[in-house]
Amino acid sequence: WTFGLILKTVCKAAVAWEPKKPLSIEDVDVAPPKAHxxxxxxxxxxxxxxxxxxxxQAGKATRLRPFPLVLGHEGAGIVESVGPGVTKFSPGDKVIPLFLPQCGECERCLSPKTNQCRKNWANTQVxxxxDGTSRISYMGQQVYQCLGVGxxxxxxxxxxxxxxxxxxxAPLDKVCLLxxxxxxxxxxxxxxxxxxxxSSCAVFGLGAVGLAAVMGCRAAEAKRIIAVDVNPDKFEKAQMFGATDCVNPKDHSRPIQEVLLEMTGxxxxxxxxxxxxxxxxTAALESTTDGWGTCVIAGWTETETMSVVVEKILMGRNLKGTYFGDWKSVESVPKLVDDYMNNKLKLDEFITHNLPLxxxxxxxxxxxxxxSIRTVISLW
Structure with missing residues (x-):
C-alpha cells in the first residue's frame, strides 16, 4: 500500500458543540494522517x-479549548494507517494514545527529573x-481534539x-484506563x-485516580493507608485496593486534617x-507530619488557587504536583500494560459501567x- 491511497474516513463521534450541553452523536470526517x-x-x-x-466547568479554560470539541483522552485502539515518516508503528498494532508526548530528544525527555515533554504541547492544549489544524471535521467545520487525542x-x-x-x-476495553x-x-x-x-499515607478522593493511588501505596508496602472521601459507598472498594482505614469528613465536626493528625499521632x-x-x-498538606511530610497534588484543576500557611512549609513539609504520575509516557505505558497482564496491577476493578457510544x-x-468509578465506552 502507499500513502497516496489513504483517504478520509467517515465515522461516529460524540461532539461537544458548546459548554455545559450534552454530547451529540454525529457522522464526522477523519482526515488521513499527515507526516509523523x-x-x-x-x-x-x-x-x-x-x-x-x-x-x-468550562470557564477561563474555554479559551484554551475551543468548541466544537471531541472529548476523550483515555482510549485504546488499533493502528489503521500511518503518515509519512512514521517508523515505529504499523497497521494492526495495538496502541494507547497519549495526551502527554515523549519525543525522546528534547531536554526534558533526556532528563530523569521530569516526564513533561513540551513538543507540540501548545497545539495539543488547544x-x-x-500544523495547527484538527484531523476531525463535520460538514467542513473543524472539530477540535481534546488534548490532541479526541x-x-x-x-x-x-x-x-x-x-x-x-x-x-492486551484487552483494549481494560488497558484504555492506563x-x-x-x-x-x-x-x-x-x-x-x-x-x-x-510508612503512613492518606489519600483524599476515591475516584479512579485516588483508588489507583491507594493501590500504589499498597504496592510500595505502606503500613497504614487512610482513605478519605465524603461518599462512604466507596470505602469497600478502597479497602479492596489496600486501604487500612476509611474516613468520611462529614462524620466529624473538626477539619479533616485535625482528625488525621490525631489518628496518626x-x-x-x-x-x-x-x-x-x-x-x-490544603487539608492534605496540613495532614502531613512536620519535618518530612510530603503532599502530592494529583487532582486536576486549572483556574483555582490553593491557600498555604507558610509555616507548614517552613517546618519541613514538601508540597509538589504530578502530571500523569511522573511516567515517561511512551516508554512507561507499555510496561504498565505488561504489569496488568502479569497480575501486578488491577484494572478490571475500576470499571463500574460499560456503555455504547x-x-x-x-x-x-x-x-x-x-x-461510577470508571465508565468504559465501547465505540464499535
Missing part, C-alpha cells in the same frame, strides 16, 4: 473526570495537531510521539511521593490529593452522581 501522524481505530475509551471538567470518536489521528505500542494480547486516571494515581504514589515501606508521612479541590489540597451522556450522569 497515525490514524487509530478507537475500540474503547474511559471517561475521565477531566472530560467532565472541560465540558461542564485541540489541534502540529478518543470519543471511532477514528482519530494522533502524533507518533503521543502513542504507545502495547502487547497484542491512558490517564489509573496511571496518574498509581504513579503519584510510587513515582512522585516515592512512598516507603512501613502527628500526621501522615505522605498525603495524596486526588480531587482537584484547593480546599482539599450512543449512550455516552449517561456516563456523565453516573460520574456526577458518584455512581
Amino acid at each position: 501522524e497515525v490514524r487509530i481505530k478507537v475500540i474503547a475509551t474511559g471517561m475521565c473526570h477531566t472530560d467532565w471538567e472541560y465540558l461542564y 485541540g489541534v495537531m502540529a 478518543s470519543f470518536s471511532q477514528y482519530t489521528v494522533v502524533s507518533d510521539i503521543s502513542l504507545a505500542k502495547i502487547s497484542r494480547e 491512558g490517564c486516571g489509573v496511571s496518574t494515581g498509581y504513579g503519584a504514589a510510587v513515582n512522585a511521593c516515592k512512598v516507603e515501606k512501613g 502527628g500526621g501522615v508521612d505522605y498525603a495524596l490529593e486526588c480531587v482537584g479541590s484547593p480546599a482539599v489540597m 450512543d449512550q455516552i451522556n449517561r456516563a456523565f450522569e453516573y460520574m456526577k452522581s458518584g455512581e
Whole structure:
C-alpha cells in the first residue's frame, strides 16, 4: 500500500458543540494522517473526570479549548494507517494514545527529573495537531481534539510521539484506563511521593485516580493507608485496593486534617490529593507530619488557587504536583500494560459501567452522581 491511497474516513463521534450541553452523536470526517501522524481505530475509551471538567466547568479554560470539541483522552485502539515518516508503528498494532508526548530528544525527555515533554504541547492544549489544524471535521467545520487525542470518536489521528505500542494480547476495553486516571494515581504514589515501606499515607478522593493511588501505596508496602472521601459507598472498594482505614469528613465536626493528625499521632508521612479541590489540597498538606511530610497534588484543576500557611512549609513539609504520575509516557505505558497482564496491577476493578457510544451522556450522569468509578465506552 502507499500513502497516496489513504483517504478520509467517515465515522461516529460524540461532539461537544458548546459548554455545559450534552454530547451529540454525529457522522464526522477523519482526515488521513499527515507526516509523523497515525490514524487509530478507537475500540474503547474511559471517561475521565477531566472530560467532565472541560465540558461542564468550562470557564477561563474555554479559551484554551475551543468548541466544537471531541472529548476523550483515555482510549485504546488499533493502528489503521500511518503518515509519512512514521517508523515505529504499523497497521494492526495495538496502541494507547497519549495526551502527554515523549519525543525522546528534547531536554526534558533526556532528563530523569521530569516526564513533561513540551513538543507540540501548545497545539495539543488547544485541540489541534502540529500544523495547527484538527484531523476531525463535520460538514467542513473543524472539530477540535481534546488534548490532541479526541478518543470519543471511532477514528482519530494522533502524533507518533503521543502513542504507545502495547502487547497484542492486551484487552483494549481494560488497558484504555492506563491512558490517564489509573496511571496518574498509581504513579503519584510510587513515582512522585516515592512512598516507603512501613510508612503512613492518606489519600483524599476515591475516584479512579485516588483508588489507583491507594493501590500504589499498597504496592510500595505502606503500613497504614487512610482513605478519605465524603461518599462512604466507596470505602469497600478502597479497602479492596489496600486501604487500612476509611474516613468520611462529614462524620466529624473538626477539619479533616485535625482528625488525621490525631489518628496518626502527628500526621501522615505522605498525603495524596486526588480531587482537584484547593480546599482539599490544603487539608492534605496540613495532614502531613512536620519535618518530612510530603503532599502530592494529583487532582486536576486549572483556574483555582490553593491557600498555604507558610509555616507548614517552613517546618519541613514538601508540597509538589504530578502530571500523569511522573511516567515517561511512551516508554512507561507499555510496561504498565505488561504489569496488568502479569497480575501486578488491577484494572478490571475500576470499571463500574460499560456503555455504547450512543449512550455516552449517561456516563456523565453516573460520574456526577458518584455512581461510577470508571465508565468504559465501547465505540464499535
